[in-house]
Amino acid sequence: xxxxxxxxxxxxxxxxxxxxxxxxxxxxxxxxxxxxxxxxxxxxxxxxxxxxxxxxxxxxxxxxxxxxxxxxxxxxxxxxxxxxxxxxxxxxxxxxxxxxxxxxxxxxxxxxxxxxxxxxxxxxxxxxxxxxxxxxxxxxxxxxxxxxxxxxxxxxxxxxxxxxxxxxxxxxxxxxxxxxxxxxxxxxxxxxxxxxxxxxxxxxxxxxxxxxxxxxxxxxxxxxxxxxxxxxxxxxxxxxxxxxxxxxxxxxxxxxxxxxxxxxxxxxxxxxxxxxxxxxxxxxxxxxxxxxxxxxxxxxxxxxxxxxxxxxxxxxxxxxxxxxxxxxxxxxxxxxxxxxxxxxxxxxxxxxxxxxxxxxxxxxxxxxxxxxxxxxxxxxxxxxxxxxxxxxxxxxxxxxxxxxxxxxxxxxxxxxxxxxxxxxx
Numbered sequence: 001x002x003x004x005x006x007x008x009x010x011x012x013x014x015x016x017x018x019x020x021x022x023x024x025x026x027x028x029x030x031x032x033x034x035x036x037x038x039x040x041x042x043x044x045x046x047x048x049x050x051x052x053x054x055x056x057x058x059x060x061x062x063x064x065x066x067x068x069x070x071x072x073x074x075x076x077x078x079x080x081x082x083x084x085x086x087x088x089x090x091x092x093x094x095x096x097x098x099x100x101x102x103x104x105x106x107x108x109x110x111x112x113x114x115x116x117x118x119x120x121x122x123x124x125x126x127x128x129x130x131x132x133x134x135x136x137x138x139x140x141x142x143x144x145x146x147x148x149x150x151x152x153x154x155x156x157x158x159x160x161x162x163x164x165x166x167x168x169x170x171x172x173x174x175x176x177x178x179x180x181x182x183x184x185x186x187x188x189x190x191x192x193x194x195x196x197x198x199x200x201x202x203x204x205x206x207x208x209x210x211x212x213x214x215x216x217x218x219x220x221x222x223x224x225x226x227x228x229x230x231x232x233x234x235x236x237x238x239x240x241x242x243x244x245x246x247x248x249x250x251x252x253x254x255x256x257x258x259x260x261x262x263x264x265x266x267x268x269x270x271x272x273x274x275x276x277x278x279x280x281x282x283x284x285x286x287x288x289x290x291x292x293x294x295x296x297x298x299x300x301x302x303x304x305x306x307x308x309x310x311x312x313x314x315x316x317x318x319x320x321x322x323x324x325x326x327x328x329x330x331x332x333x334x335x336x337x338x339x340x341x342x343x344x345x346x347x348x349x350x351x352x353x354x355x356x357x358x359x360x361x362x363x364x365x366x367x368x369x370x371x372x373x374x375x376x377x378x379x380x381x382x383x384x385x386x387x388x389x390x391x392x393x394x395x396x397x398x399x400x401x402x403x404x405x406x407x408x409x410x411x412x413x414x415x416x417x418x419x420x421x422x423x424x425x
Contacts, residue, residue: 025051025054025064027064027067027068027071027074028047028050028051028054030074031047031050031074031077031078032047034074034075034078034082035047035078035081035082037082038081038082038085042085046081050071053067053071053358053359053415053416054067056379056380056416057070057379057380057415057416059380062379070358070415071358080301080320080338083282083301084282084283084301084302084320084321175221175222175223175224175225175226176221176222177219177220177221177222177260178219178220178221178222178227178228179217179218179219180216180217180218180219180220180228180232180263181215181216181217182215182216182217182234183213183214183215183216184213184214184215184216184234184235184236184245185211185212185213185214185236186211186212186213186236186238186243187238188238188240188241189241190212190238190241190242190243190274191241191242191274191275191276192241192242192243192274192275192276192277192278193212193242193243193244193245193267193269193274193276193277193278194242194243194244194245194278195214195245195246195265195267195277195278195279195280196245196246196247196248196280196281197246197247197248197265197280197281197282197284198247198248198249198281198282198283198284199249199257199261199263199281199282199283199284200216200218200232200247200263200264200265200281200284201263201264201265201284201285201286201287201303202264202265202267202279202281202284202285202286202287203264203265203266203267203287203288204266204267204269204277204279204286204287204288204289204291205266205267205268205269205288205289206268206269206270206271206289206291207268207270207271208270208271209270210268210269210270210271211268211270212243212267212268212269212270213267213268214236214245214265214266214267214268215265215266215268216232216234216247216263216264216265216266217263217264217266218261218262218263218264219260219261219262219263220232220258220260220261220262220263221258221259221260221261222258229250230250230252230253231249231250231253231257231258231261232247232248232249232250232263233246233247233248233249233250234246234247241275245265245267247263247265265284271292272292273292273293273294273312274291274292274293274294275293275294275295276293276294276295276296276297277291277293277295277296277297278296278297278298279297279298279299279305280297280298280299280300281299281300281301281303282300282301282302282303283300283301283302283303284300284303285300285303285304285305285306285322286298286300286303286304286305286306286307287304287306287307288306288307288308289307289308289309290307290308290309290310290311290327290328291307291309291310291311291312292311292312293310293311293312294312294313294314295312295313295314295315296310296312296315296316296317297315297316297317298316298317298318298324299317299318299319300318300319300320300322301319301320301321301322302319302320302321302322303319303322304322304323304324304325304340305317305319305322305323305324305325305326306323306325307325307326307327308327308328309326309327309328309329309330310326310328310329310330310331311328311330311331312330312331313331313332313350314331314332314333315329315331315332315333315334316333316334316335317333317334317335317336318335318336318337319336319337319338319340320337320338320339320340321338321339321340322340323340323341323342323343324337324340324341324342324343324344325342325343325344326343326344326345327345327346328345328346329344329345329346329347329348329349330347330348330349331349331350332349332350332351332352332353333347333349333353333354334353334354335354335355335356336355336356336357337355337356337357337358337360337362338357338358338359338360339357339358339359339360339417340357340360341360341361341362341363342355342357342360342361342362342363342364343363343364344363344364344365345365345424346365346366346367346424347364347365347366347367347370348366348367348370349370349372349408349410350408351407351408351409352408352409352410352411353408353409353410353411354410354411354412354413355411355412355413355419356412356413356414357413357414357415357417358414358415358416358417359381359414359415359416359417360414360417361417361418362412362414362417362418362419362420363420364410364412364420364421365421365422365423365424365425366403366410366421366422366423366424367423367424368423368424370403370404370406370408371402371403371404371405371406371408372402372403372404372406372408372409372410373400373401373402373406373408373409373410374387374400374401374402374403374409374410374411374412374421375398375399375400375409375410375411375412376398376399376400376411376412376413376419376421377393377397377398377412377413377414377419378397378398378413378414378415378416378417378418378419379397379414379415379416380397380415380416381397381414381415381416381417381418381419382396382397382418382419383396383397383398383399383418383419383420384396384399384418384419384420384421384422385399385400385401385420385421385422386420386421386422386423387401387403387421387422387423389401389402403423
């Protein structure tokens with residue numbers, strides 16, 4: 001997620017030379033070209049937000065070059081916007097010029113017909129052998145066709161009709177909603193957990209002496225003859241002291257995911273402190289209780305990250321448009337957001353804490369007894385410091401101060417998002 005705040009490549013910097021009203025902004029022209037997969041109406045809404053962002057920043061005296069630097073390379077920004085859009089509405093897939101789709105019965109009918117013709121031949125031979133000759137004692141004594149052969153031919157006739165109708169000769173799975181209930185357990189002594197999903201919600205649960213495990217449940221609308229495994233891959237493995245879990249669309253279906261789907265990945269962990277926990281998702285939300293983990297990393301594009309508490313040494317959280325909410329945060333932290341709001345309550349840290357955003361609201365309250373130095377700055381957003389003696393800059397876009405002698409530091413920055421810091425009530 002740090003790519004949102006990387007500086008542009010030099011070749012983008014030199015094309016911005018003018019201040020003042022936007023006439024034809026090369027950065028936005030490039031961004032629009034990169035977003036052609038998004039329908040025009042929705043693409044225009046996205047671009048309008050960034051035009052407004054340039055206008056407001058220019059009104060504060062910023063050059064187009066400086067604004068572009070703060071947004072990062074247009075390719076990286078477009079990739080994140082497209083990922084967010086795809087997670088909410090599947091983009092149309094380009095039709096293949098050579099691929100042809102044939103009904104399943106055509107593929108299956110030929111073998112069935114061949115088998116039927118073969119058995120018909122056997123039937124004919126049986127009939128021939130059954131015809132009485134001049135030396136035969138009596139037609140009544142002639143053998144009759146085998147009942148099993150008659151049954152087989154009848155079954156094949158029915159099967160052929162089923163194939164012609166596009167159905168399997170056996171019980172074919174009907175289309176509709178399928179329920180998902182799968183479990184994966186860790187083996188060995190686990191100290192680290194890695195979780196990756198695309199659109200699946202992640203819920204972390206803790207219990208005394210619990211063994212790490214992952215449970216996938218939910219529902220998905222499938223086509224006739226398909227199951228949920230045609231749409232999702234659910235994997236887990238234990239390697240050393242690390243438990244890795246992932247849920248992602250299959251390669252064949254990742255551009256054809258149905259709207260009727262809802263999946264949740266429940267991660268069960270022991271209450272005892274863990275070494276590290278990493279959660280990464282695109283549009284799935286992340287929710288958990290108060291966690292004790294030395295190192296925590298949580299990233300999402302459009303899903304919310306909501307933790308009741310987080311105690312450890314160092315934590316990193318990042319998103320594009322989802323909300324980040326952490327209560328009782330303990331440990332050094334770094335938070336990055338594009339437009340999502342950030343709410344941190346009762347924070348305490350040993351060395352440094354920082355929150356960077358473009359347009360999201362940031363509200364941070366710290367332990368009332370914690371001494372630290374703070375600095376807040378925004379280009380166009382409002383800034384509020386809830387401590388006595390805070391120094392305020394021009395137009396209330398900056399404020400700084402200390403709550404006591406300490407080497408601890410706190411930095412909050414934004415482009416247009418409002419910032420606030422103060423003691424927890």
